[in-house]
Amino acid sequence: MIKVENLSLSYPGHPVLSGVNLSIPAGKVTVIVGPNGCGKSTFLKALVSICPCDSGTILVDGQNISRYSTKELARKVAYLAQNRQVPDISVLRMVLHGRFPYLSYPRRYKKEDFSIAYEAMEQMGIEDLAEEPLNALSGGTRQKVYIAMALAQDTPAILLDEPTTFLDVAHQLQMMEHARFLAEKGKAVVMVLHDLSMAMQTADQLAVMAEGRLLRCGEPEMIFNSGCLDSVFGIRVCRFQTPEGWQYYYQSNHKRA
Amino acid sequence: MPKGKKVIFLGAGLLCIVSALLSLGLGAASLSPRDLWQAICGGPKDTAGWIFWYARLPRTAACLLSGAALATSGAVIQAVLSNKLASPSIIGVNAGAGLAVTLCCALGFLSGWAIAASAFGGALLAVLLVVFVAEKTGASRTTVILGGVAINSFLNALSEAVVTLVPEAGMSRGDFRVGGFSSVSHTRLIPAGILIVAALALVLTLCNELDVLSLGEDTAQGLGLSVKKMRTLFLILAAMLAGASVSFAGLLGFVGLIVPHAVRKLVGSESRYLLPLCVLGGAGFVTCCDLAARLLFVPYELPVGILMSVLGGPFFILLLLKRKGGKDHD
Known part of the structure; x- marks a missing residue:
């Protein structure tokens, strides 16, 4: 890809x-x-x-x-930045902006854009929040909104x-x-x-x-x-077997005296 | 559009129409609705006709235009700089236009187009200066404002210096400095009005772009918006609006800051509601203030800038106090 x-x-x-x-x-x-x-x-x-x-x-x-x-x-390609401003707009608007790359004159989101946005919100389980303002949501829910936006972007x-x-x-x-x-x-x-x-x-x-x-x-x-993780981070990556497969954890290299 | 918002828009529209009608009719000499009608149909023939065509109509149009322009310019600047403290009068855009107009007068170019164009040029230079400072210093939100405030006082000082050295440049300066509509004329209003209407029309078609831009630079770019190009375009439009308004109304302060904020409290930050309501609200607010400035102490007249601050200040503080409990992520 x-x-x-x-x-x-x-x-x-x-x-x-x-x-x-x-x-x-x-x-x-x-x-x-x-x-x-x-x-x-x-x-x-x-x-x-x-x-x-x-x-x-x-x-x-x-x-x-x-x-x-x-x-x-x-x-x-959809890109979710690390630093984001939280605008004072509704969840639906935010997800709709995922359709921005497809906008052409007269620059209004069409029925099709709305249905794609709703579908994206349903996939993330946030369709009930459509009219909520984004800045009143918790961090986890907001993250879902951003992913729904990326889904609506359909990339x-x-x-x-x-x-x-x-x-x-x-x-x-x-x-x-x-x-x-x-x-x-x-x-x-x-x-x-x-x-x-x-x-x-x-x-x-x-x-x-x-x-x-x-x-x-x-x-x-x-x-x-x-062993490349060990040398890059200067730590020790270890693993143990669980019924679900390998679990990884890491430890500091510096042994305490 | 949700019903609540419809009511708000209807109210703002009514405010505009009623205040404009009152502004046409009332003043040192009142015109009855019948006088008004005759004046409109008959043209400038009798006294009433003269008052209507050469005093009331330009003045009312000036109020509506400058209110709409400054409020929208403020909303756009706040969104583009992602700073709620920004407004054309605070970051030096108005001051830039003011300096350019003063210089233009000092050099003897008095035609309406020359003044409107120089005001736009001055406003644009000030905006670009602020953006340049912001980008060079790393553009924290406070820096933008601090830089703007510095540029503002620098440009204002230059204007004062020009007026001191070339006293003729300061025709009706008192009015210019606080802003007012008592000396508005056709010749200045028409070119500026054309600029304002054109810029407003363009801004109103770019609501989605403005919203996407205020999601943050990286996110906006990721959504396929050419951030640099759009940001420059918006700043040019904001400078056009503020500059054109300064060219005939002087340095009206407050409108560009409080109208966008008041409107945001009413309909939220989505541009497709925010910008149109700024147009209506700004126009209505300035017209009302001008009306009051004319009528409160008849036959004397207050400069509308003074009245606006007296009314607007407490109103704004009231709005801030009312917002208890609302979450705000700044």
Whole structure:
């Protein structure tokens, strides 16, 4: 679905990404992990051309993203930013804005847009909240609204930048289910996560980044065996067998005296 | 449209019409409805006709136009800078237009189009200056306002300096500084009016864009909005509205701040309700204030800017107090 080849990107003065290669398949959850400041968020932004890249190519559906217009790209890839303003509008309006890339003159949302928005809200179980103001909702519910918006955007790929921030544990787990659900619908899902055990549990494909490079990418099991997480984060990742499969946890490397 | 909102819109529309009719009829010399009708049909032939065509009509139109323009400009600026404290008078947009108009007069260009165009240019430069400062400093919400306030007082000081050096430039300056409609004329009103109507028409077709823009830069871009282009367009439109209004009404302060806020309390932040109601509410509010300014101390007249602050200040504080318990994520 998305293919990144030899991507390099720099902010004025310092390089952020160098030589990143990654292929993001449809119907799979790709999770990106890495220490703070390693360029994960910038990488996602590059995929929706919020951050223009210096060199390398990003192919979406086999076509270079520089050849898409902003609107065309927004019909291919949905992006949920990490820092979001909470506007004072209703849930329905918010979800409807997912249809913005499809708007043409006279710039009014049509019946079809409304029915797609309602369908998206039903899938997230928030159809009863349609008329509620967004800023009166809890963080977990608001997250559902944002995902419903991305669903309404009806794109083959969805990028989620740290979707679990500010969520309690139950909602974090729910968020992982949402991600799996999106992948089962055939979308290419990319998430940036900090919680390694959650990442190992959820990912079909785990990408480890450090200092602007993609160190390794593959199935969680393979990444675990390579020991690359241990060296990148300076921790020890361990696992134990449970009836549901492997559970991962991590420990500090520094032994207490 | 939900029923509650319909009632609000109807009310605002009525306010506009009633205040405009009163504003046409009442003043130092009252015109009865029959006089009015004859004046409208007969043109400027008798005294009543003269008063109607050359004093009341331009004045009423000026009130409606400037109110609508300033309120909408304020709402747009608040959305684009995502800052509820922003308004054309606070971040220096009005001051920029004021300086440009003063300079224009000082240099002897007195035609209506020259003044309207320079006011727009001045307002636009001020907006761009504020945006430039905001982007260079990292654009925290407070910085935008602080930068704007600094630019505002700088531009106002320049205007004062020009008036001190070229006293002729300050024709009816007193009125200009606080804003007022006592010296509105056709020649100034028509070019500015055209600018305002055009900008309003365009802004009202861009409601969805404004809403998406206020979701935040990254989200907006992700939804396929060209953020930089749209933001610049909105600021140009806001400068057009505020600048054109300053060119004939002077530095009316308060409208651009309180009308959008009052309207937001009534119908929420969705632009498709907010902007039209700002147009109606702003127009009605300014016309009412001007009416009161004319009538309270007949035959003397208060500059409407003064009255607006006297009425608007307490009203606004009342609104703030009424909002107890509402959640606010700032």
